[in-house]
Structure formats: C-alpha cells, structure tokens
Amino acid sequence: MSFLKSYLGYGGSQASNEKEAVRALPASWYTSQEMYELERRAIFSKKWLFTTHKARIPDSGDWLRYEVAGFEFVICKDNKGKINAFHNVCRHRAFPIVTEEQGHSLVFSCKYHGWSYGLSGNLAKAPGYQDLPGFDKTKNSLLPIHVRVDRNGFIWVNMDGKETPEVSWEQDFAGVDEQPRFDKYTFDDYVFDHSWEMEGPYNWKILADNYNECYHCKTSHPDIPAIADLSSYYGPQLSIMKYEVFRNKNSSDEDFNIISDMYKRIMSEDKYLCSNAQKNLDIGVFVNGEMHPTMEQGPLYFQKLVREIVTEHHQRETKADCEIWPSRQTLPNAANSAVSEKDVNFCSRVDCCSKTPNKEALAF
Structure with a gap:
C-alpha cells in the first residue's frame, strides 16, 4: 500500500x-x-482495485487467480492479446473454474460437470444442454469483471456487476498513471521474479x-x-x-x-x-x-x-x-429468471427477519 x-x-x-x-x-x-x-459491499464490490502488472501474463492463455475480501477472480490474456477478468465461478453450479494459483490454458474447463469457457469468458461447451430448447449459451458466459490496464501496464479491476461500473476509472484515478515522475521508468525493463505471502x-x-x-x-x-x-x-x-x-x-x-x-x-x-x-x-x-x-x-x-x-x-x-451488493450477478430476461428472482427476494426477507437487534445497524 x-x-x-x-x-x-x-x-x-x-x-x-x-x-x-x-x-x-x-x-x-x-x-x-x-x-x-458492509465494507465488502460498499468498497470492494464497486471500487477499482489494484492487482498486478501485465508482465505476469505475457502470453495468450496465461492466467492468474486472486482473492480480495472473499471475491475470487481470474485474470487472463486471450487469443487477441486482451486482458480479461472473471469471477472464479462456473455459471452452472458455482464450482471454481480454476483451483491453482496460476497457469496456461486454451480453455477454462470446470471439473464438476465439464462446462468449458473460452479465454474471453464465452461458454464453449455445456454437456447435454445442446438438446434443451431455449438454452442460450450467450447468456451463460463467465461473470465478467471490469479491467483497466493503465499506461504503465498495471492491472486494475472493478467488481461492479453492471455493464458500466457505478464508479468510473476517471472518478477514482484520472491521470494517476500520467504523472511526469513515471517518465524516468521503463517498466518493460522489469520482469516478474517471484512471489511470497504472509498471514496476519x-x-x-x-x-x-x-x-x-x-x-x-x-x-x-x-x-x-x-x-x-x-x-x-x-x-x-x-x-x-x-x-x-x-x-x-x-x-x-x-x-x-x-x-x-x-x-x-x-x-x-x-x-x-x-x-x-x-x-x-x-x-x-x-x-x-x-x-x-x-x-x-x-x-x-x-x-x-x-x-x-x-x-x-x-x-x-x-x-x-435491504443489502446492496454492486458485484452481484444480474439475471437475464427469461421466464426461469423471474422464478429465480422470486426465490432470491424470499430468502432476503427471511434473512432480514432473522437478524438480531445488535446487527440491525449494519445489516438487513
């Protein structure tokens, strides 16, 4: 920091x-x-978060797994050289699409039921679902995370689930990567050497x-x-x-x-x-x-x-x-989504009724 x-x-x-x-x-x-x-909802769900440098994923197919405040996500470089980020959650039954810290893959394949995704997050294969009428592969891509690669190559992410994040890059960090003092650095001269961690x-x-x-x-x-x-x-x-x-x-x-x-x-x-x-x-x-x-x-x-x-x-x-989670998945417009939304709202009301008095100030 x-x-x-x-x-x-x-x-x-x-x-x-x-x-x-x-x-x-x-x-x-x-x-x-x-x-x-509350901080998870108010801060980590919608603010721009610093992650790493693009030097860590130099080749198409390279990926990294991170976790911040309980949000686990994957950063990867696709076949066109674009850096993408997704929640580490299969759209079928929520199993992680990767379990290792880093790797190189042509596709992300869920080890639970075999759903597979391209490096751009699109659903490539859902075994058995090709025979289901009305199943739309385009509405079952990996849940995307907003990515910003600044002019110095540092990668930032925003968990906001909306198509356009509530907090724009400009609101948080406009011009931060254009300060004259960075001109003396050639970031391409630096390579990733190693990582280590410590629990506190x-x-x-x-x-x-x-x-x-x-x-x-x-x-x-x-x-x-x-x-x-x-x-x-x-x-x-x-x-x-x-x-x-x-x-x-x-x-x-x-x-x-x-x-x-x-x-x-x-x-x-x-x-x-x-x-x-x-x-x-x-x-x-x-x-x-x-x-x-x-x-x-x-x-x-x-x-x-x-x-x-x-x-x-x-x-x-x-x-x-009610609790507001900016990072939460937006359900597609479909008949079965209406049923799902009804279930979500019912559980929210049950959870609201179960809160103890000393928690009501911060949780709903």
Whole structure:
C-alpha cells in the first residue's frame, strides 16, 4: 500500500488542513464482522482495485487467480492479446473454474460437470444442454469483471456487476498513471521474479493505516523508508499479504537479493506491529486514539475515505431496506429468471427477519 500511496501521488507531500490531533476510527470498525461485510459491499464490490502488472501474463492463455475480501477472480490474456477478468465461478453450479494459483490454458474447463469457457469468458461447451430448447449459451458466459490496464501496464479491476461500473476509472484515478515522475521508468525493463505471502491476524484497515505513514519508521524500521505489498482480506481479523517481486533486467544478483531480503524483513516487522495493535483492539478497552495531522495524514485521509464510502452505502441500504451488493450477478430476461428472482427476494426477507437487534445497524 505504500507503493499505492506513492503511485497515486499522495506520498505525504500535501499539507494537512488540520492543526490539532484528529480522532481515528474506533476499534469497533476493526473488529466487527458486520462492518467487514458492509465494507465488502460498499468498497470492494464497486471500487477499482489494484492487482498486478501485465508482465505476469505475457502470453495468450496465461492466467492468474486472486482473492480480495472473499471475491475470487481470474485474470487472463486471450487469443487477441486482451486482458480479461472473471469471477472464479462456473455459471452452472458455482464450482471454481480454476483451483491453482496460476497457469496456461486454451480453455477454462470446470471439473464438476465439464462446462468449458473460452479465454474471453464465452461458454464453449455445456454437456447435454445442446438438446434443451431455449438454452442460450450467450447468456451463460463467465461473470465478467471490469479491467483497466493503465499506461504503465498495471492491472486494475472493478467488481461492479453492471455493464458500466457505478464508479468510473476517471472518478477514482484520472491521470494517476500520467504523472511526469513515471517518465524516468521503463517498466518493460522489469520482469516478474517471484512471489511470497504472509498471514496476519489483523484487520485490513490496520494494514492500510500502517503502510500509509512512516511515523513509525524511525522506531520500528530505522534503516528504511516505506515498502509495498499486494494484499488479500479474508475477514475482520485476518489478512493475507501477497508480495509480487519484479526485477530489473540489469540488476545483479547481489543487488537484487539485498533489496528482496530487506523487504521480507520489513514486512515481518510490520506484521509484529499490526498483530499486536489488533490484539489490543479486540479486548474491548481501547476506543480510539488521536492521530497527528501531518505525520499521519496518510492514515487520516484513508480513514476519511472509508468513513464516507461506508456511511453513504449504508444510507442507501437503509433507504432500500435491504443489502446492496454492486458485484452481484444480474439475471437475464427469461421466464426461469423471474422464478429465480422470486426465490432470491424470499430468502432476503427471511434473512432480514432473522437478524438480531445488535446487527440491525449494519445489516438487513
């Protein structure tokens, strides 16, 4: 996330308007399962998410599997060189279309009932369904995810299930990849070297708070500036950090290993910090602290965005009297779809009636 802060041009250079310490988000925002589910709907379902670089899938047929906040998806390059992304869900009975972390395939073939899909997501084969009148293969393609490859080759995705996402790329990141400071980099000189991961027993926002400031660096990392990562978030108190390491083609083994090993050490130090902070948030004593308006402006800006996005989405759900999942599949116009929609609505009403009082503030 430090990479993201730098890439997006935040970097701590903009002066804060605040002159006094600012209260941080309360501990409950870092421990509540209901809050995490609301964040999945409000943030991860419709905002543009950074994933990887196109150098990871150089050839047609190459694919990668990712998971962010419970959303599992596949990024691939098709036969025309286009980069696509799909939910890792077969349209028949919801079995994953891939189970490995990465691979190379001409088609995606579900190992449950044999439904097969092309690299563009179109349904190629559904055994036995060719004899069913009215079955439309074109309405059973893999569920697509919006993709943006920026001018520097970085791949971003948006889970919004609508044909046009509610939040456009321009709304989130207009011009972010056109900053003059990127002109000195030749991204084609970098190749993927390796990846590694680390599990942390803490909320995703603790991870973001930590990586968006270097106020702690003099104490915890006395010899380095900020570091970067790609992360997956599995619950209110669990994150999996996945690191993709790219190497300059002209880098010596000695130089590369020094930097790579340093990053691993720093990530381990940050895991210690985040884990112990989460531990104290869980015990129910600490409510929130006061953050420095300039030295911690990164976390303050991040928390402000989270607060605004989550609050706005909750207001929409309150008005609609139901949960709103922007990422949810849109059913096609067909007679059997009307029956399915009726079943979905019935289950929603049952779920609404089963909510306990203390959950009603965030869930429906």
